Structure formats: C-alpha cells, structure tokens
Amino acid sequence: MLDAQISQLVSLQRDFSTVQTQSQGMLLNYIVKYLSYDDRYIHHVSDALANPNFSDVYMHLPSDGTPLSKIIISNPKFYPYFKDAVGAVDCTHIHTRPSDGARARYRDRNGALTQNIFAICNFLMIFIYVLSGWEGSASDSHIFHFARRRDLELPKGKYLLADAGFPSCDLLLVPYRGVRYHLKEWGRGNQK
Amino acid sequence: VEIRSKLFYWTQLISQLSYFRPQNHRELFNLRHAQLRNVVERIFGALKWRFPILKYGSEYSPKVQAQLVIAYMLIHNFIHIHDVDDIEPELQQFLHELESDKDTPMGYSNSDGDNEDGAEDEDEGLSSEERENADERRDSIAKEMWEDYVAELCQRGYT
Numbered sequence: 001m002l003d004a005q006i007s008q009l010v011s012l013q014r015d016f017s018t019v020q021t022q023s024q025g026m027l028l029n030y031i032v033k034y035l036s037y038d039d040r041y042i043h044h045v046s047d048a049l050a051n052p053n054f055s056d057v058y059m060h061l062p063s064d065g066t067p068l069s070k071i072i073i074s075n076p077k078f079y080p081y082f083k084d085a086v087g088a089v090d091c092t093h094i095h096t097r098p099s100d101g102a103r104a105r106y107r108d109r110n111g112a113l114t115q116n117i118f119a120i121c122n123f124l125m126i127f128i129y130v131l132s133g134w135e136g137s138a139s140d141s142h143i144f145h146f147a148r149r150r151d152l153e154l155p156k157g158k159y160l161l162a163d164a165g166f167p168s169c170d171l172l173l174v175p176y177r178g179v180r181y182h183l184k185e186w187g188r189g190n191q192k
Numbered sequence: 193v194e195i196r197s198k199l200f201y202w203t204q205l206i207s208q209l210s211y212f213r214p215q216n217h218r219e220l221f222n223l224r225h226a227q228l229r230n231v232v233e234r235i236f237g238a239l240k241w242r243f244p245i246l247k248y249g250s251e252y253s254p255k256v257q258a259q260l261v262i263a264y265m266l267i268h269n270f271i272h273i274h275d276v277d278d279i280e281p282e283l284q285q286f287l288h289e290l291e292s293d294k295d296t297p298m299g300y301s302n303s304d305g306d307n308e309d310g311a312e313d314e315d316e317g318l319s320s321e322e323r324e325n326a327d328e329r330r331d332s333i334a335k336e337m338w339e340d341y342v343a344e345l346c347q348r349g350y351t
Contacts, residue, residue: 043256046263055262058269077224081337088232092240095249096257106254115254117261121235123228126272127265133258145316159329161229168326169318175225176218176330183214183223185341 061120061128062086064155071123077185085173086154087122087129088161091140098135108136118143120160140165144172213350217338221330224337237290238283239268 049055072078072085093114098106106113114136120129131147144152144166154160154171162172214220240246243264250257 046256046259049263049266050259055266058266058273072228078228081224081333082228085228088229090229090232090236092236094246094257094261096254097249097251098254102254115258117258119232119236119265121232123231124272125231125235125238126269127235130262130265132261133254142316145318161225161232163229167315167318167323168330169322170326172326173225173330173333175222176334179218179222180215181219181222181226183219184212185214185220185223 059127059130061153062122062155062158066155069123082161082173084158085123085161086158087120089118089120089144089166089172090163091116091118091143091165093117093136096136102135105135105137112136116140116143118147141167213345214341217331217334220338220341221334234287234290235268237287239264241283241286242268 066086068083069086072082093108093112093116096106096113096115098113103113106115108114108116115132116134116136116138118131118134118140119127121127129147129152131143131150134143134146144162148171152171159171159173162174164175164177166172166174168174214223246261246264250260252260
C-alpha cells in the first residue's frame with residue numbers, strides 16, 4: 001500500500017493541482033510517520049524520493065531566469081546591496097554510527113561521531129542543494145571545494161552567503177573577520 | 193508613574209547610545225550579512241525539529257543516513273512549497289526561541305573558535321586573484337551600505 005502511495009507521490013511532479021493539496025498533505029504526513037517509526041520501508045521511501053522526477057523538481061539550484069528573492073527586494077536593509085545573493089550555505093553535523101575501522105574519520109572537533117552535511121537554502125527556507133555523506137572530521141571549506149569541483153554552479157554574478165569558516169571566492173560572500181557582532185542598527189526603542 | 197517614566201527615559205537613552213550601533217562599514221556589513229544568512233540556521237533547526245532522528249542519531253549505516261538526510265530535505269521542501277501554512281505553530285515557536293537564544297552579549301566574531309576550521313590553509317586551488325576579487329566585491333557592497341546608513345542616521349537626527 002505504501003509503495004503505491006509513494007509512486008503516486010513521485011508521479012506528482014510539476015503539475016500539482018490545488019485540489020489535491022489536502023490529500024497530498026495527508027499522504028506526506030503518512031510518509032513522514034513511516035520514515036520516523038518504521039524501519040522496513042525507510043529504504044523504499046528514500047529511494048522513491050531520490051528519483052530525479054521528484055528530487056530535481058523539489059530541489060534545484062537557481063538558473064539564469066530565477067527572479068530576485070522577494071525577501072531581499074522588499075527589505076531596504078538588504079536591497080540593493082545583496083541583490084545577487086541567491087541563498088545561504090552552511091554545514092551541520094548529525095550523529096552517525098560508522099564501522100569500527102572508519103571511526104577516526106567520523107570523529108568531529110567535539111569528539112562526537114558525526115557526518116558533516118553541506119546544504120544550501122534560498123531565502124524562502126527551501127533547500128536548493130545538498131551534499132551528504134562526508135565524515136565528521138571534514139572541514140566545511142573542504143566540503144565546499146569538493147562540491148564546487150563536482151557540480152555546484154550558479155548563474156554568472158550570483159553568490160551565496162557563508163560564514164567565516166568558508167573561503168572568500170566567486171561563489172561565496174563571507175563576513176569580515178575580527179569584527180564586533182551583536183550590534184543593533186537603531187536601538188530597540190527606535191524601531192520603525 | 194514616576195518610576196515608569198524614568199525607566200522609559202533610561203531605556204530610550206541606552207538605546208540611543210551609539211556604542212551599540214555599527215561604527216564602520218565592516219560592522220554594518222557583518223550585521224546585515226548575519227541577519228540574512230540566518231535563514232540557513234533556521235532551516236537546519238526546522239529540519240531537525242521536524243525529524244528528530246537527525247538530532248539523536250540512528251543505527252543505520254552512514255550511507256543510508258546520508259540518503260535519508262536528502263529524503264528529509266526533499267520532504268521539507270515539498271511541504272513548504274505546497275502548503276505555505278505548513279509552518280505549524282510549534283515550529284514557529286521553536287524558530288522564535290532559536291532567534292532569541294542568539295541574543296548573547298556582544299563580542300568579536302571569530303574569536304570564540306566557532307566555525308574556524310582553518311579556512312586560511314585550505315585554499316585548494318583557489319587563485320589569489322579570485323580571492324582578491326571577492327574581497328573587493330565585499331568592500332564595495334559594505335561601503336555602499338555604509339554611505340546609505342550614515343545618510344539615514346543624519347535624517348533620523350542621530351549624531
């Protein structure tokens with residue numbers, strides 16, 4: 001039964017009609033539950049979602065025609081300064097249980113066994129790129145360089161916001177180092 | 193009432209102290225950069241909130257886990273794209289707390305060892321020309337921002 005539902009999900013693709021929204025929401029809740037609680041189907045679900053018919057539609061980098069983000073345009077603090085920013089990039093560690101031989105590579109700076117997940121999202125809280133599977137000991141900038149060599153590309157002139165752990169380069173806009181932070185622009189009492 | 197108005201006076205005064213405002217183009221740039229970049233921290237928070245398995249780990253092999261993370265992200269996107277109101281009240285609450293947690297005392301970036309994996313020594317084929325261009329781009333954004341900010345400060349009557 002679940003297999004049928006997943007193939008239905010995969011077949012949805014682009015033309016997702018509003019009429020279906022409610023039932024699709026229910027289907028998703030169902031799948032989310034299975035992903036969390038039931039081991040037997042977990043591979044089916046992740047395989048089904050990894051189908052390019054689904055994954056390329058729901059997670060993709062911006063192309064030349066992608067319009068500027070409304071979040072930026074509508075905010076005078078960000079526009080026009082960050083008009084060419086198409087997203088933000090960061091890494092996050094998740095706990096993992098590698099085989100004994102591989103443990104050393106998975107140990108991160110805090111001594112925990114983790115994998116380091118590299119992801120990019122746009123300003124609407126949608127993931128647009130992900131690279132998973134790196135060992136916890138890999139540095140953020142190392143994974144970035146790998147992604148860039150592999151398939152991470154942006155339209156000309158566009159860039160991503162990154163923290164100071166990443167290199168300053170074409171694709172990334174990083175903060176200045178050694179600068180005061182937690183400032184307020186106008187002070188609390190004067191926000192308009 | 194007396195105490196209240198005094199309190200109001202003091203908070204007004206403190207909030208206007210220029211010390212807490214950015215003092216140069218670098219500080220202003222970092223401040224706004226952090227505000228905008230914050231979305232990626234919120235999305236990771238939301239993902240781990242929605243799928244606690246990511247927070248607590250699982251017995252699956254690293255390979256399966258790596259695939260699962262992608263699946264979770266796709267589901268996150270799917271929900272978010274088709275159901276804008278999906279941001280459940282609890283998730284909203286969670287994200288709100290995430291924000292307020294960050295209101296820690298003022299300090300200097302990169303002095304606390306956070307996120308310092310030694311980006312300096314890992315150039316990996318990055319040409320110095322590219323780096324210089326990127327730094328120049330950052331400077332021009334920061335300076336443009338600063339000019340506008342100073343102009344607005346004057347307009348608002350700050351000195």
